[in-house]
Amino acid sequence: MTEGNFVDYVKVYVASGNGGKGSVHLHREKYITKGGPDGGDGGRGGHVILRGNSNLWTLYHLKFKKHFKAGHGGHGSKSRSTGADGEDVYIDVPLGTVVRDTETDNILFEITDDGEEKIICEGGMGGRGNWHFKSSTNQTPRYAQPGKPLEEKRITLEMKVLADVGLVGFPNAGKSTLLSVITSAKPKIADYEFTTLKPNLGIVEYRDYQTFVMADIPGIIEGAAEGKGLGHYFLRHIERNSILLFLIPADADDIAKQYDILLDELRRYNPEMLDKERFIAISKSDMLDDELQAELKIELDKTLPIKYCFISSVAQKGITELKDQLWSMLNH
Structure with missing residues (x-):
């Protein structure tokens, strides 16, 4: 998936169909000059329906088509014939799409299951034909109901990446490098901040052909919860991950402090984020010799409140242990 094709936010106009008119018709045959009313009902207008599709990863297919209109219901006709229903329009969206x-800006619903269908605009009901209005006092009603009008809306579709593990860290912490080593993803990698502007997804292959999904998300910076830097654009993707993997480089001035800052950003954005399981990977640890690493470990055991491990994506150090840890957290 190239970065330009990753579209996770799109605005769309949707309109259902009008209901068909009921018919005003009186039955006429060769030897029946004054038959009763037999006008049929109008058909209902078409719905606009959003449908979850597990084969889609982005909203890119909606980047160029942003207007959707369903068909109008057919009018009723004689012999109590009901008009045809308007044609429904289906809009396929990836799982994890929030509809506002x-x-x-109110959230209407969220689509999380493959094949799940939600009507976003209901088609207008068809009007009733004049045969419904026949009574002992009015045997030839010459009126029928018009169809109900269409519904139209402007909606915003917002996709939250569905991944098992979300990588959290400051810019340039080595998240893209880790993803490229641990999965078959090909993220853009460079040693300057904000290389990753769109989330990258990768499949991590584990033992016995088992897999889980990891997402590298744009680097967090202090103040992201207020919308600084890439702000909310980035944070909304973390909401859907079941495990948060904090990546902090071994050369950070204060590893425990960096972890606290990252955690505080998540808490200010959405306190529920702190309910997720967390693990810390100390990246770029190939810079440490055994003695330095042993000293750092003694210090971290005192200051870090959760489990951690040392890794180096470049030297392929600690990667298997990291996979084992994440797998056991996902499947305990």
């Missing part, structure tokens, strides 16, 4: 009303 663009005007109010």
Whole structure:
């Protein structure tokens, strides 16, 4: 998936179909000059339906088509014939898509299951034909109901990456490098901040052909919860991960402090994030000799509140242990 094709936010206009008119018709045959009313009902207008599709990873297919209109219901006709229903329109979206009303910004619903269908705009009901209105006092009603009008909305589709493990860290902590080593993903890698502007997903292959999904998300910076840097654009993707893997480089001035800052950003954005399981990987540890690492370990055992391990993506050090740890956390 190239970075330009990763679209996770799109605004769309949707409109259902009008309901068909009921028919005003009186039965006429060769020898029946004054038959009763037999006008049929109008058909319902088409719905606009959002449908979850597990084969989609982005909203890229909606980047160029942003207007969706369902078909109108057919009008009723004689002999109590009901008009045809309008054609429904389906919009396929990836799992983890949040649907908002663009005007109010209220969340309408979220699509999380493959094949799940939600009507975003209901088609107008068809009007009833005049045969419904026949009574002992009015045997030839010359009126019928019009169809109900269509619904139209402007909606915002927002995708949250569905991954088992989300990588959290400051820019340039080595997240993209780790992802490229641990999965078959090909993220853009460079030693300057904010290389990753879009989330990268990778499949981690584990023992016995088992797999889990890891997401590298744009680097967090202090103030992201207020929208600094890439701010909310980045943080919303972490909401859907079941484990948060904090990546802190071994040459950081204060590893425990960096962890606290990262955790505080997540807490200020959404306190529920702190309910997720967390693990720390000390990256770039190929810079440490055995003696330095032993000293650092003594210090970290005192200051870090959760489990951690030393890794080096470049030297392939500690990668298997990291996979083992993540797998056991996902499957305990």
